[in-house]
Amino acid sequence: MVEIVRLAAKGDGVAADGRHVALTAPGDHVAADGAITPGPHHATPPCRHFPDCGGCQLQHVDDATYADFVTARVVGALTGQxxxxxxxxxxxxxPPGARRRAALRASRQGRRVVIGFAEAGSHALVDLGMCSVLDPRLFALIAPLRALMLTILPDKRAAHVKMSMTDQGVDLLLEGVRVAGLAADEGLTEFARSHGLARLTIDEGDGPQTRWEPEAVTxxxxxxxxxxxxxxxxxxxxxxxxxxxxxxxxxxxxxxxxxxxxxxxxxxxxxxxxxxxxxxxxxxxxxxxxxxxxxxxxxxxxxxxxxxxxxxxxxxxxxxxxxxxxxxxxxxxxxxxxxxxxxxxxxxxxxxxxxxxxxxxxxxxxxxxxxxxxxxxxxxxxxxxxxxxxxxxxxx
The missing domain is CATH 3.40.50.150 (Vaccinia Virus protein VP39)
Incomplete structure (x- = not known):
């Protein structure tokens, strides 16, 4: 067995013999057949979507190791020069749950809408049922957005969902959707009102158009x-x-x-x-x-x-x-x-x-x-x- 001695820049563990082993932490041991024996710095990931979701790469390491990694990334780059x-x-x-802006993707296949981050190294989306990094006010919109997307996202199409926390609340921008008909238009207004959005902006491909903004967003x-x-x-x-x-x-x-x-x-x-x-x-x-x-x-x-x-x-x-x-x-x-x-x-x-x-x-x-x-x-x-x-x- 070989011991993992550090983390590489992309988050892989680096063994004493120079091998890179994914999802390992310093102090882990790796057997010849690839089996991993967790060490003292290996942590239980808080999110069930890890490691599939590309939003996080290091939920399997403890806080001290992650802090050391952040410092090592800076020091290592300087040393290289x-x-x-x-x-x-x-x-x-x-801390967890503090991210106040996010760019997600939405994809529709029939009556199913998936909203989330892409898998690591892939265009496939992870349908977020939880998220350990997003501000809870942003994550709370994901489930209702799935229902809204059924009315404004054409089948077999994808859209961008961009959210920011502002002084007035959540600023939501939807790109790549199509608002056709009075019902869809009224549905947008009702969605914004019922979820207390600071602003709702739609971009159907010809530039952003604000559909809801009770007061100027700052x-x-x-x-x-x-x-x-x-x-x-x-x-x-x-x-x-x-x-x-x-x-x-x-x-x-x-x-x-x-x-x-x-x-x-x-x-x-x-x-x-x-x-x-x-x-x-x-x-x-x-x-x-x-x-x-x-x-x-x-x-x-x-x-x-x-x-x-x-x-x-x-x-x-x-x-x-x-x-x-x-x-x-x-x-x-x-x-x-x-x-x-x-x-x-x-x-x-x-x-x-x-x-x-x-x-x-x-x-x-x-x-x-x-x-x-x-x-x-x-x-x-x-x-x-x-x-x-x-x-x-x-x-x-």
């Missing part, structure tokens, strides 16, 4: 309510957002203007910008307009700029006026903007990332430009998954 952070802070792990950041376009980006969990914002706030200088690049709806710009001037840049038009109007109503000194930072990154001359720069790019990273930051004199750079690999690559450019990686904070918002986020603080 020859980087060592001065400090690796304790990881933050979101998401609040730093005490400012921002208009929320249907299924706009939110951090996956409220506590995860707080952990990311807290790590960024701890790094901010006491005074001076700051920049928030790839700002979205203003998660960081509004939370960090109380009492100071903030420049916020984002390529997507709707979030910029929403942030600009919210900041004006909230009396914030915030300039929101509709700017594609891949095509037109801020130059060193533009960056040098800031006491700190926060950057929160997409998964692929932001090499073009990072190279400009590396050539600047900005004293503090806070890099929020959802991809350890692209973070490490960009970190190498910042370090080559004269920055030191002062600290890194791993964050596991997507509990029991291999998806890891982090906050890195760079100083000149």
């Amino acid at each position: 020859g980087i060592t952070a001065s400090r690796v802070l304790p990881p933050h792990i979101s 998401a609040s950041f730093g005490g400012v309510a921002v208009p929320f376009p249907p299924y706009s980006f939110l951090q996956a969990t409220p506590d995860g957002e707080a952990a990311l914002v807290g790590a960024a706030a701890d790094a901010m200088p006491a005074t001076g203007a700051i920049a928030d690049l790839f700002c979205g709806l203003g998660t960081f710009a509004l939370a960090l910008g109380q009492g100071r001037t903030v420049y916020a840049a984002e390529a997507a038009r709707e979030p910029v307009l929403a942030l600009k109007s919210a900041a004006a109503r909230g009396g914030r000194r915030l300039g929101a700029d509709h700017r594609d930072l891949f095509r037109r990154p801020l130059t060193p001359q533009e960056l040098d006026r800031f006491a700190a720069v926060l950057i929160d790019p997409p998964r692929a990273g932001a090499k073009e903007q990072v190279m400009q930051i590396a050539a600047s004199a900005v004293p503090v750079v806070v890099y929020v990332s959802c991809n350890p690999s692209s973070f490490a690559r960009d970190a190498a450019h910042l370090i080559a430009g004269g920055y030191a990686l002062d600290s890194v904070k791993p964050v596991g918002q997507f509990r029991w998954s291999t998806h890891v986020e982090m906050v890195g603080v760079f100083r000149r």
Whole structure:
């Protein structure tokens, strides 16, 4: 028998002889015939859909092992670039039932509607009868949605079900459905009313159309309510957002203007910008307009700029006026903007990332430009998954 000594990046256990064994935890033993003897870190999965459902990969490990995995994903990516952070802070792990946004799929075969996540490595859907990660208010809509889909989803077709928790409640976007006739139309209104939706939006293929919105839907950041376009980006969990914002706030200088690049709806710009001037840049038009109007109503000194930072990154001359720069790019990273930051004199750079690999690559450019990686904070918002986020603080 061989012992599992660690977890690989995709969640497989790695044995002492280098073999990868699925669904094992450190301390498990694997016999020559593949039989697994659970060790002290092997846990009983809380969800009956595990491991078929692709939403989770690590429900079979205990909490301590999962926290170690989140940290190892960050440290391992940095090591691969020859980087060592001065400090690796304790990881933050979101609790079960905290996920406030989800993109599910719905499929209809005759009178049966399946709603759920896809199986790992497959397009087949797992029909969710329970979910250990979703906010219960989101999960509570799945059963009633099956009945609704019988009236608006054509047979042998699939649709997207996108849900977010907002200030007013659940924001629901249904894509790929067809609303034909008065009965179906009235059924949508009744569904939204009876389930207390904040908003119901339908996209039949020609763009989203709001069917129900009793009051303007918003998401609040730093005490400012921002208009929320249907299924706009939110951090996956409220506590995860707080952990990311807290790590960024701890790094901010006491005074001076700051920049928030790839700002979205203003998660960081509004939370960090109380009492100071903030420049916020984002390529997507709707979030910029929403942030600009919210900041004006909230009396914030915030300039929101509709700017594609891949095509037109801020130059060193533009960056040098800031006491700190926060950057929160997409998964692929932001090499073009990072190279400009590396050539600047900005004293503090806070890099929020959802991809350890692209973070490490960009970190190498910042370090080559004269920055030191002062600290890194791993964050596991997507509990029991291999998806890891982090906050890195760079100083000149």
